Amino acid sequence: MNSNALSQQADASRTIQPSTSPPGAGLALFATLLASGGDERLAIDPRSGRNHFGVPAGSPSGEIWSSSATASAISARGHAAGLRALEAATRGQGARPLPVWFDEIRQRLLALFAPAAGGEIVLSASIAEAELILLAIAQSVFSRPSTTLVAAPPESDETLLLAADGRHFSKSAPFAADVLRGAKLAGFDSDRRVELIETRDRYGAPLESRTIDRMVTERVNALVASGRDILLHVLDCSETGQSGPSRRAAAAMAAAFPENVVVVVDAGQLRCSRERLCADLDAGFAVMLTGSKFAGGPPSSGALLLPPALAARLDSMVLPEGLSDYSAALDWSPALRGNLRGEFSTLANIGLGLRWECALAELEAYFTIDGALREQIAARFAQEIYAHLAASPQLKLADRDWRPTAHARTIFPILTFDDHGRAISAEKLHRALRDPATQPVRRRKTTRLDCERSNGQRPIHLGQPVAIGEMQALRLCLGAAQVNEAAQRVAEGEKFDYAFRPLADDLAEVFGRWNDLAAREIG
Structure with a gap:
């Protein structure tokens, strides 16, 4: 990590500045921070009081929310948890330091989904940001030009496909107010390719699992033989409940080409069991998830879970320059930060931390239920x-x-x-x-x-x-x-x-x- 980022960390007893504002200002600060550290879709329209997803800044009452495949309003439980976290970071003397707070968020996620020792988590503002982080990691572990195979049925958001190609996927980024959507990010491999894995036919009917597996197996074999490494996506659940390829087929490809294939499970909807995700990590798969779909947290809270074997390969990772528009130093665990070479423009994404606090409040309650x-x-x-x-x-x-x-x-x-x-x-x-x-x-x-x-x-x-x-x-x-x-x-x-x-x-x-x-x- 560069000296500037290290000096920021050394200062990290510094926290969000304590508020001396009148009562009620805390709610306004919370709403402002909750909409920060993402892209323009989080901005609250002053006319409607809602963002791009139709989600208000606070916890609404008198509405029916059955929209979690897209985004949901923050729950009363999540809202209270987020306010407590903000208060803990702004109470002046004795406030929780930012590195401690973000480490606690990662540890809570590890406790839910990756209890085995050796795994690591990188926080991200969304699945698309997690994809960019994964690309940077793959760029460090692959020795040949790479191709990303993405399971992307027609209902999938185009943002993920742009991110999978190392491109800006919106008109702004968490730490850049104005970027060119579709432009390549600096520092990402220019020889990278993206190919789609179809899970529906042209009429919209779901393809059979064995058909998807056969197409993927044939394509991976051909790409490896042609001299390319593969970042293979397994879609756990699409926006309409579709999946593919199977984990069995992905595991077979990873076993056949251990140096050439990295598998990532896109569990962005978070609609599988945590036992399933633990098994994915045990199998050596990376996992992308969000707290803003099934979990019910505010939009734009993501994470990339790395299995021990993949994390161990990141002993000297170069941070692509363009990734600093999307990723903050404290998004990464201390172990991973110590192996990074490159510069972060920002120490911490406060909005992301608050959004994960809201989501974790619901997730942790959910997993206490029989x-x-x-x-x-x-x-x-x-x-x-x-x-x-x-x-x-x-x-x-x-x-x-x-x-x-x-x-x-x-x-x-x-x-x-x-x-x-x-x-x-x-x-x-x-x-x-x-x-x-x-x-x-x-x-x-x-x-x-x-x-x-x-x-x-x-x-x-x-x-x-x-x-x-x-x-x-x-x-x-x-x-x-x-x-x-x-x-x-x-x-x-x-x-x-x-x-x-x-x-x-x-x-x-x-x-x-x-x-x-x-x-x-x-x-």
Whole structure:
């Protein structure tokens, strides 16, 4: 690490400056910091009071949040945890030093997902930033030109593909106010290539697992034979619940070419068990995850978990110059920082630390719940959705041939049709559900647009529209905060059916409004 970064660390008894502002200023500071250390999508629009994802600065009430495949509002539990963390860093004498705080965040994540000794964690503002960090690591351990194989169904965000090619993926970065989207980052290998692993056919139907595995195996063999090393992505769960290639196929490739293939599991949705992620790390796979999807933390909290064998290979890693726009010194563990050569422009990403505090509050509560109860809640959630869909002829599950796994499904991509079988605009439905105050409704047998008042209807947040073939689906999701609330009611002595009732009532309201909008052919 360069001398400037080391001197910053030596100063790291320094913390966020104590506040001498009047009461209530702490909430404003918290909201400001929570939206910092990311890109322009985190900025709060002063007119709506929400960011690009429709998420407000605080913890809202009177809204239904089933949007965790995209992003969710901060929960009351998470909001309180974030405020406590901010207070601990700003209370003046006795404040928690920044290096201690970020080490504690990493240790809490390790305790959840990587309890075996020797693993390391690098924090990141999102999966895309984690991808850039992974590219820098791969650049240090590979000896030949490399190709990144990315499992990216059509619903995937383009930002990950840009990051996988070592490019700026937005118009700003955590530590650069203005960057050129799509431009190459300085210091990244110019001979790097990115290839897509398809998980759907051109009509949007999921490909069979064995088909995906065969394509990946053939491509890895060909690339290695041609003199290239491979960064192979395993998609644990896409934005619509798709996955591929299989871990078995990835393990076979890594075993066949131990010096030439690095496997990373994209668990950004965080919808697999922690036992599964521990097993991935034990198998030598890196893992990318976020606290902003299933976990229910604010948008832009990510992490890259490194297995012991990969971490041990980073004895002298060169930090690409362009990565300093995205990564701060304290995002990296002390062991990894000691092996880095290069410069960081920033000591700590305070907003990232606060966002992880919010997410960890929900995650740690979630994993204290008995596993059987967690699964019972998820299974009932799925049953309720299937029952509503069976009674809703204009709403169709996009992947009706989805094959059950060991765990209940928690993301449901749903297509909407009119009485003639024509797709209804998912974009307009999404807006109408989210903002019921004034809904444009196209009346049947006329082209006139009327506006109807909502009569006190609650805003409903679903996952943003995603492409399924030539159509678009909205996604109805279960998140950790919803499971935690139901489990808390069980812990307080309520029978399961009563404890689940508020969530069932929310689903009934979601489908009632959704069906009503479809029947009136909104859009």
